[in-house]
Amino acid sequence: MSALYACTKCHTRHPFDDLSQGQQLCKECRGNYPVVKCTYCRTEFQQEVKGSTETICKKCAQMVKSHGKPSACEFCNIIAAFIGNKCARCTNSAKKYGAPKQCAQCKQTCAFDRKEQVDGKVLCWLCTLSYKRVLAKAQKQDNFSFVDRKKEGAASSREKSAPNQKAHRNNKSRLEGGGGGGGTPKKARLESTIPTSSMDAFIDPNSSEHLIATTQLKEQIAALKRQMDLQKKDLLEKDKKITELKAQNYEVEKDMRNKISSLQKTYTRQLQELQVGGAAA
Helix, strand or coil: CEEEEEECCCCCEEEEEHHHCCCCCHHHHHHHEEECCCCCCCCCCEECCCCCCCCCCCHHHHHHHHHCCCCCCCCCCCECCCCCCCCCHHHHHHHHHHCEEEECCCEEEEEECCCCCCEEEECCCHHHHHHHHHHHHHHHHHHHEEEEEHHHHHHHHHHHHHHHHHHHHCCCCHHHHHHHHCCCCCCEEEEEECCCCCCCCCCCCCCCHHHHHHHHHHHHHHHHHHHHHHHHHHHHHHHHHHHHHHHHHHHHHHHHHHHHHHHHHHHHHHHHHHHHHHCCC
């Protein structure tokens, strides 16, 4: 009997393969206490209350109580800047690794050169997580497809080799009972059923390369959308500024017109008084 391991949440025992990686949770606990992403810092955390809909981690919840809701980070645009205009992750990375560089994936200036490049590229934190997650999922799917093909090949080999083995046994029994036939008989050959195509030649639409390429395209689209949103925001701010300047210009022109009108009235009145005084003299 295989060894059983305890779930870290309910402490019930299960086979090791039935427990999740990292948290070591059973299937029921994974459903009751799912892993969700924090609304602010985007890190994954395990919910501790059954049926909870909370999507803010403990750290961010404490920061919200202390400093209020965060703003968008100046570097990564993640809404996690509780203090100042940068999130804690970018602040700490800037102190440790220096100024940020352009991410090779999303093209934002939010990647830090940690000397641990992903596939030879300098990626930001979000793009690194997405790449590793897709790569792990693709490798898992490739392993499953390889095991399935191996099982199918073994089954096919048994089916094809059974008739050949039977014929080989019959031929051997006839030669032994004949007692000195003419010459040494040739041995029956079993047909090989091992597939000649390798995994490299197998084109799987769910392979890691296809999934990574699809994910990269999706991330590029998301990055372009974020850039468009930033540009729209800038245009709205510029339009607002232009409107304010027009309003200020209108007020200035209005004041100037009122002053000119007042000066004209004063000049006319003084001129009339002078004319009246001159006529009386």
